[in-house]
Amino acid sequence: ETGVTQSPTHLIKTRGQQVTLRCSSQSGHNTVSWYQQALGQGPQFIFQYYREEENGRGNFPPRFSGLQFPNYSSELNVNALELDDSALYLCASSYRGETQYFGPGTRLLVL
């Protein structure tokens, strides 16, 4: 059984740029959730995708957007990057509403 994988592991961008982060869900899972974890904080829910549709969203602006593909993998896109977007971005997969299992994350630094 393959766990949740994310790419890239690290990324450095400058303010105003755009970034795409990728997530492959665990085998048998059809739901992907994205979280942002700032240093010293718990993860904050960004949104969730189920069957290629957004299925819940946290308090994040529209410049945070996502996609889910037919194989259940997912992308998180962030436009017009700001310094405060620097964080660890975690992807979690689950089967519908069951327990979420997390990937290793992508650490994004915005300069």
Place this chain on the structure above:
Amino acid sequence: EDKVVQSPLSLVVHEGDTVTLNCSYEVTNFRSLLWYKQEKKAPTFLFMLTSSGIEKKSGRLSSILDKKELFSILNITATQTGDSAVYLCAVDFQGAQKLVFGQGTRLTINP
């Protein structure tokens, strides 16, 4: 507003000690409470608790939920240096897709 609060935020003990980590919550439509261990990046799942008073146990780790008083504790007995990590508590909701996390407890086990 849904809120999850963990205490203490940081804890340093010696190997072999027993520790108790606390998690309290104020949420609507509670479904379950989850504990995760985060060592470097990926939070790894420890326990899911849905019913009051039923202890979940895995080796030296155990956890219990009190739905009347709205809290949970995570106990670790005979701690080892490998238990050093951030322990995250999260709440899951009926009819919603997000996990709401506490800030985490950073546990350091000194040899």
